[in-house]
Amino acid sequence: MLSTLDHYPTRLDRPSAPIPRIEPTVWGEPVHGPLDQAALNSFAEQGYLVRPQTVGEDWLPALSRELERVGADVDDADPRVIREPNGAVRSVFEPHLLSDLIAQVVALDTVLPVARQLLGSDVYIHQARINFMPGFTGTGFYWHSDFETWHAEDGMPAMRAASCSIALTDNFSYNGSLMVMPGSHRTFYPCVGATPENNHSKSLVRQELGVPDRAVLTAAAERFGINQFTGPAGTALWFDCNLMHGSGSNITPFPRSNIFLVFNSVENALTEPFAAQRPRPEFLAARQIRPVGASVPAD
Template structure:
């Protein structure tokens, strides 16, 4: 993106400011643009999230499970794309579509890529992709946050024209760290207090402490919007808006929770310079080339 875009969503400030009403729509496309029905689009616009059963068919689950075992078993400690829990287990693997033909193929499925295009009303590219592994007993959660706050502050994403798809690879129970969302919270931007430390991503990917609302704000949001917990069988796809407030608890059960996490951004929303950080995060966290996604180019 050329020029110096206006910052409509200031954050990482010295002092709190009032919440900011969202400027952009949540849904950019229409029913005729893709597989989602008018009802689906209305749910997404109103709640900020939409669950899609059987985004991955049952025939995918075994090969994807085998692929995750392969990736986890060959995790290189010197590879910055491998993020570990504090006790050493693998927490996230970034850019899996670049070294896994299986995962690259999933991104291009009819149940995935056309939905992203419909929701964003344009061609899309992968802003970020990762595999999240939340093992039994030791998997830690993700604190309440809006993804857009980080992508805006640290990556330079100008507009709220991005959407995430989390595809469950294991059963999501109410008790093994499944995702919680505040429905409707995506319509308001909550600025955060506190400057971005240098290389904040080296610690925030394990425990996010900068760019999160304070407890009073979260309490007011929960009272206003409520909290939904998203559960379901393997293969379920959860689409959620870039600005929805969400988080997950730790997994102290024996049952692991793994998912493929894909962030689609509109090609018309390319990144500029960060709005509240000294330098952009690395490419594996925030792709800076807004070329429409294709399976062929992903694994070339």
Template sequence: MTIMDAGIEDVYKTRVTGDVQAIDRVDPTVWGTEADGPVDAATLAAHDAKGYHIVEGLLSPAEVQTYWQELVRLSSDETLKADERVITEKKSGEVRSIFEVHKISELISELIRDPRILDRAKQILGSEVYIHQSRVNYMPGFKGAGFYWHSDFETWHAEDGMPRPRAVSCSIALTDNYPFNGGLMVMPGSQRTFVPCVGETPEDYYKSSLKEQEIGVPSEHEITKLAAEHGIDQFTGPAGSALWFDSNIMHGSGNNITPYPRSNIFLVFNSVENALVAPYAAAKPRPTFIGSRDFTPITR
């Protein structure tokens, strides 16, 4: 079934040919209200304006240690090395990410149901939610590769079939985030602009794009325009802090050439009212460990 067959209008066209023109977002950034969850009105307003907010001390030092040990266990598990869900660095061969980690780790399965996380996701999206994607990211010292500027929603829309940017990501730091060890950079307010990308999606593109993305990235011209309008903020802070950010915010990170590793748990919540359809700019959906097609709401 195609998008046209389903009668769903594509208001965020991407993977096009020729010149692109940025599109003003037609959807809210925050769908819920203060009465819907733990986030106060001021924080919701800031998230709506900037497309992100930070929760310091989401995890206690003891919890950080527990989850850090879990990341070490997962990356050392020889039985996982051949699993397609494990992505390695293009040059070094070291583990870069482990996807669908909430189905691999009981600890992280419990974490997605933690009221500190689940209730905030439901409040921001104004509905019940499910996990669109989960992973742990490893950025080792000296040779950790960064992520080029991109909008997650552009990829999820084009390759997974996510209709609208009604999704929010939670990145929980398990190591201290410094300005110099590849901390995530965001352009505050850029979530209000959808930037189409040029180029046709190759067959099974996920196999290479998870290591280094070449299609689905904005032009230097568009990045320059957004940076001039919005500036760049960086997520820094101690382990246990969490960054909540909109699916369409422009973000990226530099390489880590310091001795200090940077690792995090990355959880993507999508509204159950925004369930995936056929991809908007790919021949078939990516595997479900990257973009889940189980829309069952998360319950405690």
């Protein structure tokens, strides 16, 4: 039976010391997938890995058109659509259920086997979305660890999830590309402040709760440094669920968009939230475990 012991308490009423990670970062071996030992070692040490040509050039035109279609076709009342304060679409969740083409990306040989290898098991989609960062007006994402939110608000018990961000536009150092603190995934930073009701309705636009304070972020940046993900369209950035990351706003004319896939191990099923009154909606945190490629849910 899955333990619900809280190894990573957060959303506290006062600051608390950082907590060393207890789980491994890499759960599989070279024989379990396409990553060799050097790549696995790099992911374990740095908490992220860049994989060029995850999506081939022949896919990019169709995927770009599909993102435009999905963004244009969404119903304003659909809660899966997150908008900027100016009304522009910021994110659309569950795109793999809205688009057969995006569903095919999830199952690519350059995607699914990597997720299974990193997590050492069958996997399912915990969360998926497409992100739009238009030129001139695209806003960034503040520094955070995804696991802090997934643990506190979704009930993810252990650090056994990984994200794959597939760039569909060129990522430059100046158009709001993702920044990461390499090695920060080995430390959990508890955050201060109780989770309000329906916190996700605000946090998906601007995250203010569940982020370390400036002193903690300064110390982390001084300890780990900051790297930035750049690369041509089709490149994937894989990163551990607890890696500290964020992005600045895009004031350039060059838009940035990506498909963002979160894979969770089937052995890391969600429990009740550790620091919220009730779970977030299914489109943010899947509770039905359906291993990718399987026709029926897992028991």
